[in-house]
Amino acid sequence: MSATKTIAELSCPAPLPAKDTVLLGHGSGGKLSAELIRDVFLPALSNPVLARLDDQAIVNINGQRLAITTDSFVVKPLFFPGGDIGSLAVHGTVNDLAMGGATPLFLSAAFIIEEGFSMEQLQRVVNSMRQAADAAGVQVITGDTKVVEKGKGDGLFINTTGIGLVPDGVEVSAHGARPGDKVMLSGSIGEHGIAILAQREGLEFESEIQSDSAALHTLVAEMLQVTRDIHCMRDPTRGGVSSTLNEIAEQSHVGIELEERTIPIHEEVRGACELLGLDPLYVANEGKLIAIVAPESAEAVLQAMRRHSLGSGARIIGTVKKENPGLVTMRTDFGTTRIVDMLAGDQLPRIC
Amino acid sequence: MGVIPQHLPDQRQDYFVKYLDEYRDARIARALAAEIAQRTTQPWVLMEICGGQTHTIMRYGIDELLPKSLELVHGPGCPVCVTPLETIDKAIELALRPDVTLVSYGDMLRVPGSRSDLFRAKAQGADVRIAYSSMEAVKIARANPERKVVFLAIGFETTAPANAMAVWQAKRNGLKNFSMLASHVLVPPAIRALMVSETNRVQGFIAPGHVCTVMGCSEYEDLVRDFHVPIVVGGFEPVDLLEAVLMLVKQLEGGEAKLGNQYVRSVSYQGNVPAQQIMDEVFAIADQKWRGIGSIPRSGLRLREEYAAYDANRVFDLADIVVDEPAECISAQVLQGLKRPPDCPAFGMRCTPENPLGAPMVSSEGACAAYYHYRRHTIAS
Numbered sequence: 105m106s107a108t109k110t111i112a113e114l115s116c117p118a119p120l121p122a123k124d125t126v127l128l129g130h131g132s133g134g135k136l137s138a139e140l141i142r143d144v145f146l147p148a149l150s151n152p153v154l155a156r157l158d159d160q161a162i163v164n165i166n167g168q169r170l171a172i173t174t175d176s177f178v179v180k181p182l183f184f185p186g187g188d189i190g191s192l193a194v195h196g197t198v199n200d201l202a203m204g205g206a207t208p209l210f211l212s213a214a215f216i217i218e219e220g221f222s223m224e225q226l227q228r229v230v231n232s233m234r235q236a237a238d239a240a241g242v243q244v245i246t247g248d249t250k251v252v253e254k255g256k257g258d259g260l261f262i263n264t265t266g267i268g269l270v271p272d273g274v275e276v277s278a279h280g281a282r283p284g285d286k287v288m289l290s291g292s293i294g295e296h297g298i299a300i301l302a303q304r305e306g307l308e309f310e311s312e313i314q315s316d317s318a319a320l321h322t323l324v325a326e327m328l329q330v331t332r333d334i335h336c337m338r339d340p341t342r343g344g345v346s347s348t349l350n351e352i353a354e355q356s357h358v359g360i361e362l363e364e365r366t367i368p369i370h371e372e373v374r375g376a377c378e379l380l381g382l383d384p385l386y387v388a389n390e391g392k393l394i395a396i397v398a399p400e401s402a403e404a405v406l407q408a409m410r411r412h413s414l415g416s417g418a419r420i421i422g423t424v425k426k427e428n429p430g431l432v433t434m435r436t437d438f439g440t441t442r443i444v445d446m447l448a449g450d451q452l453p454r455i456c
Numbered sequence: 457m458g459v460i461p462q463h464l465p466d467q468r469q470d471y472f473v474k475y476l477d478e479y480r481d482a483r484i485a486r487a488l489a490a491e492i493a494q495r496t497t498q499p500w501v502l503m504e505i506c507g508g509q510t511h512t513i514m515r516y517g518i519d520e521l522l523p524k525s526l527e528l529v530h531g532p533g534c535p536v537c538v539t540p541l542e543t544i545d546k547a548i549e550l551a552l553r554p555d556v557t558l559v560s561y562g563d564m565l566r567v568p569g570s571r572s573d574l575f576r577a578k579a580q581g582a583d584v585r586i587a588y589s590s591m592e593a594v595k596i597a598r599a600n601p602e603r604k605v606v607f608l609a610i611g612f613e614t615t616a617p618a619n620a621m622a623v624w625q626a627k628r629n630g631l632k633n634f635s636m637l638a639s640h641v642l643v644p645p646a647i648r649a650l651m652v653s654e655t656n657r658v659q660g661f662i663a664p665g666h667v668c669t670v671m672g673c674s675e676y677e678d679l680v681r682d683f684h685v686p687i688v689v690g691g692f693e694p695v696d697l698l699e700a701v702l703m704l705v706k707q708l709e710g711g712e713a714k715l716g717n718q719y720v721r722s723v724s725y726q727g728n729v730p731a732q733q734i735m736d737e738v739f740a741i742a743d744q745k746w747r748g749i750g751s752i753p754r755s756g757l758r759l760r761e762e763y764a765a766y767d768a769n770r771v772f773d774l775a776d777i778v779v780d781e782p783a784e785c786i787s788a789q790v791l792q793g794l795k796r797p798p799d800c801p802a803f804g805m806r807c808t809p810e811n812p813l814g815a816p817m818v819s820s821e822g823a824c825a826a827y828y829h830y831r832r833h834t835i836a837s
């Protein structure tokens with residue numbers, strides 16, 4: 105688009121065709137991300153394992169089911185209340201393995217560092233990775249380092265890949281939700297996203313909101329001890345609970361109905377969201393999981409979750425339905441029903 | 457008036473300085489809905505002006521709680537929706553200039569102009585930044601004297617004082633690299649335009665609480681008198697809106713037309729006088745084009761002559777342009793309350809938030825987007 109003359113020539117308004125450039129929204133975990141995967145990555149790289157689009161790939165090697173996942177971390181700020189890019193890079197990948205029911209074993213770590221980055225900060229990040237890995241019982245067994253010229257990166261990016269083993273009889277996938285299943289959430293939502301946003305924007309609240317960043321595989325193991333009737337598991341990271349549930353509804357061809365009053369949200373997070381015009385259902389979590397469980401096992405799973413420190417706030421928040429396949433709806437406290445939609449891109453603060 | 461009815465349990469003591477729980481209390485809401493149903497003996501058409509109110513109505517399903525004979529139609533109070541395409545095009549054109557930094561509120565970035573939006577301009581390399589307040593743009597200008605910083609200032613009377621303050625500060629500090637692309641609209645002239653229209657169906661208005669927090673209620677007295685139409689200033693939570701509806705129904709059923717204030721916890725009769733003073737210092741009232749509606753006399757704000765050096769329209773060589781809306785889009789009727797979004801044949805089919813034909817489908821405050829996001833499962837395709 106040249107700077108001066110084009111506008112006067114235009115006549116066709118709104119529709120936005122342009123698929124010619126990548127937008128920030130393509131990385132939001134919302135509809136634009138899904139489009140990118142559908143239109144660019146899947147056609148080029150297609151195979152049956154990839155096509156499942158779960159958080160992790162599960163492949164069978166000599167009778168062992170191996171779970172593999174990879175994730176890149178570009179969080180700003182690098183250090184935030186409750187964690188940093190290093191611990192997050194461990195937790196995020198461990199959780200993606202855990203959501204497939206896998207026991208995480210090994211990680212790789214690749215660092216893309218901008219020239220001029222503080223050595224002291226790098227050391228802190230790496231130490232934090234080590235602590236997180238030790239706590240999670242995984243080892244970083246291979247890695248890579250690249251340094252890019254000043255201005256060509258944003259301080260530090262980390263990629264981690266994880267490998268784990270799926271125990272016999274465990275079958276969890278975003279495709280497995282069935283009508284009648286219960287939707288379970290391991291605790292209160294929105295803390296990671298708000299902690300990051302508050303730090304980034306210099307917002308101060310009465311009590312500091314901590315990221316919930318944590319490795320969830322021991323919680324998952326406790327849940328799988330009780331029953332193998334867990335049909336889906338996902339950690340609601342980017343795009344929050346709503347995007348995750350929309351993906352499950354779509355991939356499982358079912359409707360999901362939530363009960364508004366059952367969704368746990370901390371007062372501080374609620375207040376921050378109110379102030380910023382955000383909906384906590386769309387705010388990222390890094391230490392929570394959603395499980396879709398057969399109704400007869402729901403209570404037992406709930407009790408198992410509550411016994412674990414990372415699931416003490418667990419609740420049943422909804423039910424899987426035959427009706428409205430592909431849609432997530434919510435029964436409000438008023439007795440009315442509304443859609444909980446997937447966002448196109450990032451959630452934006454409203455003007456007023 | 458404007459308090460929760462006497463016979464309802466009073467929980468205000470416990471909750472008053474908490475968030476907004478009491479105004480989202482389902483028990484209070486149901487009691488109000490029951491009283492509305494009991495008092496409604498004939499059909500009435502009510503309009504909530506503000507997009508934030510529309511959003512709440514759809515989100516909580518307030519319309520489902522009301523008797524069938526009460527029709528809520530949605531007004532033109534979505535600032536993003538009524539910002540003319542030309543303004544967005546100008547902003548994009550400015551943003552793409554290499555020496556310009558364009559700053560605006562988050563949801564303006566997604567609004568399509570004729571061919572592009574600010575997000576795409578950003579992806580093309582334009583320096584576009586999101587701000588939470590116009591003062592941040594002034595700060596950016598001060599920190600980057602080599603950049604020409606333009607703040608895209610849109611909105612109703614709610615955002616106008618802060619935007620005026622930014623210009624005033626810039627002038628006081630002698631900033632040479634800050635300007636404002638302003639497209640401000642005013643509520644009372646829009647209500648007047650709706651009332652004089654031959655096609656008007658609206659019999660009572662819920663006036664926008666945030667606008668009135670700034671402007672007070674006094675300027676709505678003329679409208680009530682001239683058109684014998686009840687107007688109640690309302691808040692943005694479900695209980696606020698139900699209470700405002702009840703206040704309107706009581707008047708309509710009793711043959712009255714008065715100005716009421718439901719949103720007393722925020723709105724006074726005079727409003728925020730210093731805010732009005734700074735607006736008046738920087739802005740003058742002018743004719744204004746509303747997207748989807750057309751030009752309404754004396755319904756907008758432009759920068760005064762004394763502040764011409766901060767008016768992006770004058771600082772930059774921006775040609776006047778005219779673009780048309782897609783013929784299929786019925787946003788003009790939607791924004792005037794003549795039609796509801798699901799009445800549009802393109803709704804949810806050829807017009808979605810990803811591929812909008814008109815602004816009410818783009819903005820989170822737009823009536824079409826509110827129906828699409830919250831209620832499309834109830835609309836027969």
